[in-house]
Amino acid sequence: MYSTLKMLHHYWAYLVLFMIVVATFNAVYKTMTKKEYEARDFRMSLFTLIVSHIHLLIGLVLWFAADYFSEMSMGEIMKNATMRSNVVEHPVAMILAVALITIGYSKHKKKLTSTNKLKSIAIFYSIALVLVLAKIPWKAWLNL
Ligand code: HEM
Ligand code: HEM
Known part of the structure; x- marks a missing residue:
């Protein structure tokens, strides 16, 4: 599991x-060049919202499935950089990023x-992209 x-x-x-990068650059470019908003801009931002919501759900289930606190105390987790990232920093930043995408999309x-x-x-998508x-735990991601 x-x-x-x-x-x-x-x-x-x-x-x-990929979707956050594409949707962000598309919106930034079209804002700066004062282009018309089209159906494909809507589809792009909606698809980005959906894939990131699905990812949020997977991330949350992963976090709970890991059951971090059965093995370590909060103090031990905070002293270990990898554990602190997995348990606290990465989830908090990513939840915020997905919230920003949702707010940007709704607005x-x-x-x-x-x-x-x-x-x-x-x-909103640009700030989310920066976050x-x-x-992203780049080393863990690209070394697998
Ligand atoms: C932890 C799981 C999730 C949370 C907390 C969550 C939360 C939210 C919130 C707060 C909104 C904004 C509602 C609004 O102001 O209009 C939203 C919209 C949306 N969510 Fe999620 N969501 C989750 C999972 C999913 C999943 C798994 C999908 C797709 C399979 C999904 C698809 C959508 C879509 C399509 C919208 C926007 C509808 C629209 O306004 O056009 N979400 N979600
Ligand atoms: C846009 C949102 C997110 C992105 C792009 C993202 C991306 C990633 C990536 C690339 C990894 C490394 C995976 C690997 O190669 O093993 C990772 C690990 C992880 N993510 Fe996320 N994530 C997001 C949101 C979340 C959320 C919302 C949570 C939890 C609430 C979460 C929990 C975790 C955990 C616990 C790990 C560590 C897994 C392990 O090594 O055991 N992620 N994430």
């Missing part, structure tokens, strides 16, 4: 990162002009 979840979280992350739907719609996505890039 745990290894299946870990594998799912490992591979699904490629899709998540963009309510805006009425192309520029405002694209700007909402551009701002995700900062808190």
Whole structure:
């Protein structure tokens, strides 16, 4: 169970990162060049939202399945950089990133002009992207 979840979280992350990068660059580019908001912008931001929500769910189940606290106390976890990242830093940052994507997506739907719609996505998805890039455990991810 745990290894299946870990594998799912490992591979699904490629899709998540790819979609956040694509949707962010698309929105930033179209905001700066004052392009029209089109159906494909909507689909792109929605697909990014969906894959990141699925990833959030996988991450949460993985976190609970790991049952970290059965083996270590909170004090021991905080003293170990890898454990602190897995148990605290990575989940907190990523939950925040997915929340920002959700807020950006919801805000963009309510805006009425192309520029405002694209700007909402551009701002919120960009901050989410920075957080995700900062808190992916790159060594563990790319060495597997
Ligand atoms: C831990 C699991 C999840 C949490 C906490 C969560 C939370 C949320 C929240 C807070 C919203 C925003 C509602 C709004 O203001 O409009 C939302 C929207 C959405 N979620 Fe999730 N979600 C989760 C899992 C999923 C999964 C597994 C999927 C897809 C299979 C999904 C698909 C969506 C979609 C499509 C929307 C946006 C609908 C729309 O406004 O067009 N979510 N979710
Ligand atoms: C956009 C969101 C996220 C991305 C892109 C992401 C990405 C990753 C990546 C690439 C790894 C390394 C996987 C490996 O190769 O073994 C990882 C590990 C992990 N993630 Fe996430 N993650 C996200 C959200 C979350 C969330 C919301 C949680 C929990 C609430 C979570 C919990 C974990 C845990 C516990 C590990 C360590 C697994 C282990 O080594 O045992 N992740 N994540």
